Amino acid sequence: MANVTDQASADPLLRLRQSIAANSPPVPTKSADADASASDAVPSIATATHLLFSKPDRKAFPLDTPTRFVPSGEPVDLRSIYFAWQKKDVAIPDYIASAQRLNEELGGSGGAGGKVRNLVFVERLDLITWLEGASEESEYIKPLAGDSAAAAAAAGSSADVASGAAGGIAPVPSGAPGASLAAGPGGRPVKTIDPRLAEIYRGERRMGDRNTILRGIKPTEFSHVRKAAESFLARARSARAGAGASGTHPAIASSTAAALGLPGSLSQPSLVSLPSKRGSGRRPEPIILLSPSASSLLRMSNIKSFLESGLYIPADSALAGSSNTANILHISRLLPSIDAQRPMRFILVDTPEQFKPDYWSRVVAVFTTGQAWQFKSYKWPSPPDLFRNVLGIYIGWRGEDVPSSVKGWGRGVMKTQVDKWNNHFGVQGRWRDREVVEEIWLAIEESMRAKGWTRDAGPAMR
Known part of the structure; x- marks a missing residue:
């Protein structure tokens, strides 16, 4: 001591x-x-x-x-x-x-x-x-040598007790008598463990954390489900667009077309999920790609509230501001080191299925959960190649380990964490989200400036 x-x-x-x-x-x-x-x-x-x-x-x-x-x-x-x-x-x-x-x-x-x-x-x-004493543990602080030895001794003692090697209770082979007495210290009789309970102990296995339980050993790729569903969703959107063009919601149809930079008579916006290429005299709009994974903390339904308002809301919550069925969103952000006068308009999508080749030069960030199948249809399907060209962003729960796959992708992936959602406090307990969002925007701004974005033009083709 x-x-x-x-x-x-x-x-x-x-x-x-x-x-x-x-x-x-x-x-x-x-x-x-x-x-x-x-x-x-x-x-x-x-x-x-x-x-x-x-x-x-x-x-x-x-x-x-x-x-x-x-x-x-x-x-x-x-x-x-x-x-x-x-x-x-x-x-x-x-x-x-x-x-x-x-x-x-x-x-x-x-x-x-x-x-x-x-x-x-x-x-x-x-x-x-x-x-400041608000936490007794830190994932970045190595324990003192004495603390490590004490922790190892405690772990060894717990393992001995769990295995029956210590604590006066020894496992009994299957089929042994159910209740028997053995001589303990000082010759006092000690009752041995029930054989059925010993069998249960031997059948126990160590449970994994959230990452191993949800992802498993072999990743499952569900992109074929999205493609099959798109044909049904496209027909539904076409029907709604046709109803709007016939007089049901003409204002909404025209404003949507104007926002996308498309002709006002276009009646099937689902066929063009991204704006056409801007003229050479105008600055192109940067693109942010989200993860389509159902385990992603940020999806199309809650990304606007997070990046615009600095507030994390669960994607499946009724408080989320956007719709899960949206396939394109826009947000604006002022990046002072690139253009201190005009906010820059960003396009948010969760799939590159309708990308043209020149769109990849406009991708400035890719949100990922650590699942490599997300990049299967990307220009750079290999994560190391992708994150040498585009900034990667991983967001997990504070206090949980970053997946080993994300750690292995190098310094091109920004790793950050948010507090877990608490239904009791709701949005009142999200005071630390804004700092995380500001850090993400700072990283995006630095990456864009390094790749040649200016107040009047985008980067060169990559």
């Missing part, structure tokens, strides 16, 4: 959490001496070399000390951790701008040197939640 206590005392990450809980934040200093005077304290970590803690005892740590916070295989230094906690209440753009200014000060005259690491939103939220 003393060894574990010593390890905790020497761990800067745990010391920072303890000092925050004690309302005694550490002080940046230029001295490694824990008993240094107040004159060594500096107001900014740009010139400081150490972080001095006064709770539970005085101890100074170098700011370039690697910590147990390892979000992507590389430990984050103490300076970046302390900076992220200082900026816990600022918005994402302000945090990024502050990190850039601090790096300039660190490398400038009088700076302490080094560089702070810019943590992404999910990593920063996980870190701050743990530091």
Whole structure:
């Protein structure tokens, strides 16, 4: 126990959490001496070399000390951790701008040197939640050596009890007498387990998580069902469009045609699910592809409320603003680094079945659930090739593991998470959704700018 206590005392990450809980934040200093005077304290970590803690005892740590916070295989230094906690209440753009200014000060005259690491939103939220004591676990923080040994011992003890090797109860082979007494410690009789119960224990198997249960071992591809249903849906849409053209809803029919940039006399909009190519003098509209999977958190029914309003609503909920039968949606978004004056109009679809070859140069993002069958009809059916050309976005539930398939697709896929829906709180509990949405739009904007989108033109053909 003393060894574990010593390890905790020497761990800067745990010391920072303890000092925050004690309302005694550490002080940046230029001295490694824990008993240094107040004159060594500096107001900014740009010139400081150490972080001095006064709770539970005085101890100074170098700011370039690697910590147990390892979000992507590389430990984050103490300076970046302390900076992220200082900026816990600022918005994402302000945090990024502050990190850039601090790096300039660190490398400038009088700076302490080094560089702070810019943590992404999910990593920063996980870190701050743990530091402030709101959570006892973090998927990015490695346990102390003593904690790992204790956890391993507890797991081993639980396994021994479950298997009957410990706890005074041993499994009995099938067919053994149902009730018998065995000699326990000190010669006291101990009743052995019932044979039928032992058989049940031996037949138990470990259950999987949501990803393994819903997806299974072999992915099932259902695109043929969509194609078969499309012939029936197309006839229904044609009938509705014909009724509109004959006078039932002429205003709706004409406004729909105008929104798509189509002739007003067109009576079968289902045959053209995407606008025709714009003239060379106008900027084309970027396209966002959604996953058609039924397990996707974002579908055509709830994507507008998520990307426009920063609010996640379950796709099958009555609160969802759009219809599951819609095959094309439009949203507008101002991207300041591309065009600070005019909002950009995006097209949202969940299938590329009616794509023309030039449409692929306009695809700026692909939402995925980690199922490779989604890309079977894409221009780039191989996920590594796809996400070298287009930004991928995976959204899962906060607290659940990212599927191994998504992790294996590389850095071209942005991985983020939202809180699970709670019927008790409803939309009132969705205050963290907007930050996730802002992070997604920032990634889309950076990807579009890198691929050549400008205020007057789209990218070159890929």
